Amino acid sequence: MDGKKLTELLEEVRGGSRDVAAAVELLKGWPAEKLGFACLDHHRVLRTGMPEVIYGEGKTCEQISTIFKKMVVHGKMAMATRVDAEKAKLVQGDLPSLIYHEQARMLTSINPEDVETRGRGVVGVLSAGTSDIPVAEEALITARCLGNRVEHIYDVGVAGIHRLLAHRELLQSLSVLIVVAGMEGALPSVVGGLVDKPIIAVPTSVGYGTGFGGIAALLGMLNSCAPGISVVNIDNGFGAACAADAINRI
Numbered sequence: 001m002d003g004k005k006l007t008e009l010l011e012e013v014r015g016g017s018r019d020v021a022a023a024v025e026l027l028k029g030w031p032a033e034k035l036g037f038a039c040l041d042h043h044r045v046l047r048t049g050m051p052e053v054i055y056g057e058g059k060t061c062e063q064i065s066t067i068f069k070k071m072v073v074h075g076k077m078a079m080a081t082r083v084d085a086e087k088a089k090l091v092q093g094d095l096p097s098l099i100y101h102e103q104a105r106m107l108t109s110i111n112p113e114d115v116e117t118r119g120r121g122v123v124g125v126l127s128a129g130t131s132d133i134p135v136a137e138e139a140l141i142t143a144r145c146l147g148n149r150v151e152h153i154y155d156v157g158v159a160g161i162h163r164l165l166a167h168r169e170l171l172q173s174l175s176v177l178i179v180v181a182g183m184e185g186a187l188p189s190v191v192g193g194l195v196d197k198p199i200i201a202v203p204t205s206v207g208y209g210t211g212f213g214g215i216a217a218l219l220g221m222l223n224s225c226a227p228g229i230s231v232v233n234i235d236n237g238f239g240a241a242c243a244a245d246a247i248n249r250i
Contacts, residue, residue: 033070037063042074050242056083061090068095078109079145081238104137112144119148119248121175128157128181131206136180138237146245158186171195176244182206185217192226198247200240201231
């Protein structure tokens with residue numbers, strides 16, 4: 001439950017359109033609600049500005065459905081990450097209103113395009129290659145669900161640097177940049193030499209054998225010669241979007 005929804009609830013009680021007993025019923029699982037297999041932190045968005053999000057990998061369809069049902073009571077937006085297409089179809093069979101974002105492997109309770117914007121600027125999401133797009137899409141959908149305007153620029157890796165330079169005007173207009181790259185992970189360093197904005201680098205597990213599942217890209221980003229670049233975990237588009245959201249709200 002975010003501050004806006006809590007304020008609406010209290011105004012309803014004060015105005016008489018909702019009685020105290022009904023308000024108590026709504027709040028009885030707040031700030032934390034135990035489900036046996038999970039303990040939902042409904043208070044998180046009030047503390048941190050970011051809602052609790054369902055990590056779908058390893059959870060059953062029934063568990064994901066149950067958590068969604070509990071979360072939407074306390075706020076319109078609920079998200080699940082790392083949900084494959086087969087599992088998403090089963091969850092949607094129980095909750096047909098959910099939207100599945102196939103490339104991002106995410107389920108959302110409402111269309112991200114309908115979320116009220118709260119960020120001060122525009123978050124940019126860049127991918128080095130087409131194979132990096134799934135991680136970039138996870139970042140993009142998450143950032144939009146958190147209330148940010150987002151622009152994306154895909155397949156602009158350093159193997160064809162002219163593709164990136166063609167977007168210099170757009171790059172300069174962005175408030176925060178999420179830069180996603182696999183292989184040797186060079187793109188964030190190049191972008192860091194072009195713009196004066198915060199950059200969050202996301203290494204992906206894309207690459208051949210000596211990429212070691214994204215470790216080569218991770219180490220390359222951590223050792224970037226461009227100062228001030230922040231780096232998140234391998235394939236963690238979600239975490240990069242959360243960091244970008246925090247920056248874009250300041």
